[in-house]
Amino acid sequence: MSEILARLEGVSRIYQKGKEKVEVLHELNLEIPKGDFIAIMGPSGSGKTTLLNLLGGLDKPTAGTVTVGGAELSAMSNSQLSHWRSTNVGFIFQFYNLLPVLTALRNVELPLLLTDFNSKERVKRASIALDIVGLADRAKHYPRELSGGQEQRVAIARAIVSDPSLLLCDEPTGDLDRETADEILRLLQVLNREHGKTIVMVTHDAQAADYANRTLHCDKGTLEAKEAA
Secondary structure (H helix, E strand, O other): OOOEEEEEEEEEEEEEEOOEEEEEEEEEEEEEEOOOEEEEEOOOOOOHHHHHHHHOOOOOOOEEEEEEOOEEHHHOOHHHHHHHHHHHEEEEEOOOOOOOOOOHHHHHHHHHHHOOOOHHHHHHHHHHHHHHOOOHHHOOOOHHHOOHHHHHHHHHHHHHOOOOOEEEEEOOOOOOOHHHHHHHHHHHHHHHHOOOOEEEEEOOOHHHHOOOOEEEEEEOOEEEEOOOO
16 A cells, blocks of 8 residues: 555635635545645636645645644644745746746755755755756756746756655646646656656646646535546
8 A cells, every 4th residue: 555645634724705704625635645646627716726735834724634744734833834845845836936146056956045954065956956857057047048948947946956755736837838848747757757756736737637647626625536538
């Protein structure tokens, strides 16, 4: 039996909008085995991003528990969550959020500034991450000197530089053309299959979802396995 990396048990998330309460997730249960690659699809407002935020410790459930790597996130303080995120989770977004005044290498190095690594070790790890995503020769380039696909590769290198066990991807190819998107998705497959990263990816793109091991459909705060066509 595969080791379970993440588990959500009875998770609900309710937001208060004025006098109205909006339930985004309803008593959701989910187990994510270590080494899995899950795509989550569903209409806008269905709770997909909320689910990612809960798994990454960026939000807390109204009810239920979220456990990742043996740590119960729902019981942690904000400072504990911040420290936990720095070594356990990598985030990849639709927009790359690179700092334009920093080179690719320095952008990748940024998360390591929160660690105890010295400057030499940070540069070494950032260089390895850039090599993994195929951009070792672009280390000294600034974001403006890179294509969209290369910028996303730098963002992926930044997400894996601390060697997290879990990668959370929110529409990682939403700003890319089909060919470049497929290159990024193949890279995610390599990170999953060859580097053992567990990946949860939110996407509206059915072709992107095909790269995952399985697809879940999120609607009205619940999750269901998507049937194969």
